Amino acid sequence: MLHIKKLLFTGISFCGGFIFAQQISGISPKQIIGGKGEVLTITGSGFGASRGSSYVSFFREGNTYTDAATGNGFNYLSWTNTEIKLEMPVAFSNKIKVHIGGANYTSTDTLKVKANLGYRQANPLLYDLLTDNNKKGGVTWLVHPVYWNNPEIKQAIADVVQEFRCKTGVNYIIEPLTQWVPLNLGQGKHIIAPDSSLAVVGFNDRLWASCIVGAETFYHNQTQLLRFNTQQNWYYGKGQPPAGAAKFRYVMFHEMGHSLGLGHVNELGESMYPTVTLLPSDNWCKRDTITISEQRAIKHYISLSQNFTFRGCGITPMKPNMDCKDVFGQNLRTASLENEESWLFPNPASTSVQLKLSAIEQAEFSLWDTRGQKVMYSQVNGLETLTLPQNLADGIYLVKLVSNNGIKTMRLLIQR
Ligand SMILES: [Zn+2]
Structure with a gap:
């Protein structure tokens, strides 16, 4: 008896579900950032007691909805008959769909995706992060002489870099490109340059590069370029560009946004709208700041780039920029030029050395022999005494100190 009753009950529920009741009654929030783990809640009815082969799909760049394979790859946090929670993937603004058993149901509401943080994998979220690439805390962009030697363009680039440094915490600095190299990623240099062969604005x-240690593979951006088409009629100033001109600072917001993990959005008013000149972006490119949504997405990416625990292949996290207006890294250079004697003594040394750093300075100390082999490594804080390894032969060694104030090197003579 009990068995039959249960079957009947299941049957009724099944019919009721499929014939009368599937619908999406709401989505929350209605504005969201894709790709950074924000949770989207979809309420309604008839979603089924568990997900099974059902999935959610979103509108994407290219004007199509994501397919079943993509939808099955999203990170669903919960799925009940009346509520679905999932991590918001990269998407374009539009209505959303829930697919159940071959049918799909569309929301009445439009979900506005204000920014997208691009990822390598949606579940679990995996990114190509930034690292301490220049061993001064972050990334040094080398600016082509055509730009560096033109005060108006150099100012525009410096202002944009400062905007990103101050609003997102990214540790980008700029220096002149002093040695000509071809404009390709194989040179291993981050370059900002004009390019006459570029087909886009x-x-x-x-x-990207990866490093594998044990079970973990770490992905990071190794080299990047920012190229600007020389065929454009560029406007390098602030505010609204003259009619027909392309605003360099705005285009740089867009391209530098990509360098910081952002993908495109179809939201009017955002720097990551796919087209960067003429309409519709002429309607909003007069602003000289990045948007709140862009700040939120990039800050998240910078936080991940500063706090990862992976160590291998010489990779260390990006460090905070200590003075966001120090676009040219001048404070870093001052630190590395300061009197060498003041931070390590005695020299010559026999059994130990003392490091004199500022109280809050954290640094990585390494000692190298004349053949270029690392013979000692230690993480240090403030004033510390380090015992030198007993097996080191007398002679000259190189000390390297990498800290949030820059890189310092000096020769150390060991005499016992
Ligand atoms: Zn783009």
Whole structure:
């Protein structure tokens, strides 16, 4: 008896579900950032007691909805008959769909995706992060002489870099490109340059690399370029560009946004709208700041780039920029030029050395022999005494100190 009753009950529920009741009654929030783990809640009825082969789909760049394979790859946090929670993937603003058993149901509401943080994998979220690439805390962009030697363009680039440094915490600095290299990623240099062969207005090229230690594979951006088409009628000033001119600072917001993990959005008013000149972006490119949504997405990416625990292949996290207006890294250079004697003594040394750093300075100390082999490594804080390894032969060694104030090197003579 009990068995039959249960079957009947199941049957009724099944019919009721499929014939009368599937619908999406709400989505929350209605504005969201894709790709950074924000939770989207979809309420309604008839979603089924568990997800099974059902999935959610979103509108995407290219004007299509994501397919079943993509939808099955999203990170669903919960799925009940009346509520679905999932991590918001990269998407374009539009209505959303829930697919159940071959049918799909569309929301009445439009979900506005204000920014997208691009990822390598949606579940679990995996990114190509930034690292302490220049061993001064972050990334040094080398600016082509055509730009560096033109005060108006140099100012525009410096202002944009400062905007990103101060609003997102990214540790980007700029220096002149003093040695000519071809404009390709194989040179291993981050370069900002004009390019006469570019088919688009601006472009961000990225070269990622990975490092495997044990079970973990770490992905990071190794080299990037920012290229700008020389065929454009560029306007380098602030505010609204003259009719027909392309605003360099705005295009750089877009391309540098890509370099910081952002993908496109179809939201009017955002720097990551796919087209960067003429309409519709002429309607909002007069602003000389990045948007709140862009700040939120990039800050998250910078936080991940500063706090990862992976160590291997010489990779260390990006460090905080200590003075966001120090676009040219001048404070870093001052630190590395300061009197060498003041931070390590005695020299010559026999059994130990003392490091004199500022009280809050954290640093990585390494000692190298004349053959370029690392013979000692230690993480240090403030004033510390380090015992030198007993097996080191007398002679000259190189000390390297990498801290949030820059890189310092000096020769140390060991005499016992
Ligand atoms: Zn773009």
